[in-house]
């Protein structure tokens with residue numbers, strides 16, 4: 001089988017994970033990487049054993065050998081890269097958010113539709129086997145009508161005033177931080193699991209650290225790097241949010257996100273309460289799905305290819321007891337995306353887990369509604 005050829009734009013934390021997941025698929029060749037300058041691109045190319053380094057994304061997009069672009073830069077560049085990539089005839093896999101605001105994400109949806117190329121946004125949590133098991137159980141009516149959805153996504157990597165990352169600067173990260181960065185994952189995931197869209201929100205956003213120390217030079221996500229000698233700057237984006245919501249089907253929900261909750265590294269939990277049973281999934285024990293009952297003992301289903309729903313087997317690659325986690329979920333999502341490209345499709349099929357540019361646009365609308373709700377202190381409908 002011929003190999004599809006990928007080019008990576010951005011060599012930070014997530015770019016390196018894209019490279020690794022793609023290589024594990026076996027039928028994709030990572031041909032090139034671009035960064036903000038040649039020296040950085042060459043350093044990434046050397047560290048990740050990628051043959052070609054480009055000084056800019058423009059140069060990489062001009063390479064006719066490359067079929068698929070992975071957008072892994074700071075948020076501020078996503079729109080320009082995604083747009084130029086589609087216009088140059090490449091398929092696109094973009095990190096979220098697709099762009100800095102909903103006007104831009106709407107225009108990307110349109111450009112993607114006209115391009116005929118595959119355009120996906122990386123909501124990687126959808127690729128966990130026990131998330132797909134939860135989705136299958138909801139779809140097959142195994143918990144009854146869905147009533148409530150709740151949970152949280154908590155981190156602690158921005159706890160201290162001298163923790164820094166480009167996401168703290170609205171010019172690079174956007175007007176929302178915790179909500180756009182991790183709330184977007186939580187909300188996308190539960191909408192995927194219950195098969196319903198959020199249509200209304202009421203939010204409370206808080207900035208616990210209104211001033212932080214900005215170091216000189218770039219700092220990677222999760223690097224733990226702290227430079228107490230930088231300049232103090234005002235912080236406008238939220239460290240914490242609590243969001244109540246309702247869905248198109250009348251499900252009620254609430255979630256909390258925080259990037260300043262000590263002890264929580266990357267802690268995503270959701271629970272769905274149905275008329276017959278409940279489901280709970282926790283990314284920290286991602287191979288388990290808790291099933292809550294009223295009139296019988298609760299259950300804990302563990303990931304095992306022979307025990308999950310038939311459609312979920314494709315998301316498992318190892319026997320029970322052999323854990324599959326974050327990198328495997330990413331690989332699962334990429335596997336589906338590349339299979340869709342090979343099949344000549346431009347978006348997900350009904351059984352696919354991966355997210356489309358339309359999902360990315362919906363996520364931008366949700367973030368905007370949450371910001372507006374918190375500003376106004378009122379419920380806001382998604383436009």
Ligand code: SOE
Pocket residue numbers: 155181182185221266
């Ligand atoms: C940083 O908060 C971050 O890397 C997010 O950007 C990712 O999407 C999430 O997977 C983990 O945290």
